Amino acid sequence: KKFTEEYVDCINRKTFLFQDHLRCMPNGNYDHAQCIGQVVEGEEDDTGVNDPVCFCIDEELKINGSMVSIEHASDMLKCHFVDDTHYKNYYRPCELKRNEYKEEQRKMKQSNNTIYLENDWIGFCSPDGYYDIV
Numbered sequence: 001k002k003f004t005e006e007y008v009d010c011i012n013r014k015t016f017l018f019q020d021h022l023r024c025m026p027n028g029n030y031d032h033a034q035c036i037g038q039v040v041e042g043e044e045d046d047t048g049v050n051d052p053v054c055f056c057i058d059e060e061l062k063i064n065g066s067m068v069s070i071e072h073a074s075d076m077l078k079c080h081f082v083d084d085t086h087y088k089n090y091y092r093p094c095e096l097k098r099n100e101y102k103e104e105q106r107k108m109k110q111s112n113n114t115i116y117l118e119n120d121w122i123g124f125c126s127p128d129g130y131y132d133i134v
Helices: 002-013 093-110
Strands: 031-038 053-056
Touching: none
Parallel strands: none
Antiparallel strands: 031 053
């Protein structure tokens, strides 16, 4: 398949086991390295802790091996080892920025501040975790 067809196929596949979608690679294939939150977004406790668990999937999208916390994934799971497309703490640049923004937003809403400025633009992430094309 051409890149565009693979990419569209990857983001359109239905995976009801996960909150969002399985992360793709830049070429449109599913990433063998996956991490998912254990709590549905917005239902975290007051600390905002979601503690994602990470695992590897095979070509048939089946979990292949152990599940470990996100802090240990890059040391314990071969598919999570750091390389050109896999980062030490799993998240790619856009995913990381989005998560930082959500955490900042959560803290501000919990604080006693009655007014705070909110920046809704944090960029759009593509299914591979990088910034989407503008």
